[in-house]
Amino acid sequence: MNNSAYIPALGRREWTGMYDWVIAAMTRERVWRSPVLTALDARTGEVIVDLGAGTGSLGIMIKKHAPGARLVAVDPDPDVRLIGERKARAAGVEIDYETAMGHAHLASVEAAEADTVTCSLVRRQCPLEAKQSILENAFRLLKPGGRLVLADYGEQPTPLMRTAFLLVQMTDGFEPTEHNRRGAVPHLLQACGFQRTEIVKRVPTATGLISIWRATKEV
Numbered sequence: 001m002n003n004s005a006y007i008p009a010l011g012r013r014e015w016t017g018m019y020d021w022v023i024a025a026m027t028r029e030r031v032w033r034s035p036v037l038t039a040l041d042a043r044t045g046e047v048i049v050d051l052g053a054g055t056g057s058l059g060i061m062i063k064k065h066a067p068g069a070r071l072v073a074v075d076p077d078p079d080v081r082l083i084g085e086r087k088a089r090a091a092g093v094e095i096d097y098e099t100a101m102g103h104a105h106l107a108s109v110e111a112a113e114a115d116t117v118t119c120s121l122v123r124r125q126c127p128l129e130a131k132q133s134i135l136e137n138a139f140r141l142l143k144p145g146g147r148l149v150l151a152d153y154g155e156q157p158t159p160l161m162r163t164a165f166l167l168v169q170m171t172d173g174f175e176p177t178e179h180n181r182r183g184a185v186p187h188l189l190q191a192c193g194f195q196r197t198e199i200v201k202r203v204p205t206a207t208g209l210i211s212i213w214r215a216t217k218e219v
Helices: 013-026 029-040 057-065 078-091 128-141 159-172 174-181 185-191
Strands: 047-051 070-075 096-099 114-120 142-153 196-205 208-216
Touching: 029 057, 029 114, 029 142, 029 196, 029 208, 047 057, 047 128, 057 070, 057 078, 070 078, 078 096, 114 128, 128 142, 128 174, 128 185, 142 174, 142 185, 159 174, 159 208, 185 196, 185 208
Parallel strands: 047 070, 047 114, 070 096, 114 142
Antiparallel strands: 142 208, 196 208
8 A cells, every 4th residue: 555645644645743833823622623523432342543633642542441442553654653652651641553545455454344434634635536536435344234433624615714724725736625625525425335424513723614514424
């Protein structure tokens, strides 16, 4: 598997160490992570897959909320993984890590094994085909009745939000981010087989509007 196709955190590898600070400062991280945790509704005994787990901020929250759940954190960037592992150790939580792309078949989770899949601030960095592949993989990993929770930039409905989102587009590239800006996420979810989808929260930030979607794999 080739992991070289992903865009590094913040667009450039030398900025990886600043990722947590930038996300906290520019995306109102504390505001949107809380409703993601609520939408996940993690429970003891569940298998939860975090596709594009980054430095593990959400994973740590999940494990503190549901320490009896098994969390598999997936990210293609080994440098980001090292940061996540250090943070998890410091927080005293146990997280299983796998270095892989979000659309890859995983060594540690079988098809239809996950109760929940989550993905945060990842798909804006991907071309349209990769966005679709990540969602198809989430659908494949989920049990019937399982839930997907996405947090990412979606449609930017006002001139102010479209202007704010330009910073993300200049960092991550206009081609991969334009589909998000135009509101393609609900259509991609439906195309992958998710029949019940809803937006549970929208959070305006200095870099555009972040939306949180919840979708269910029908039984």
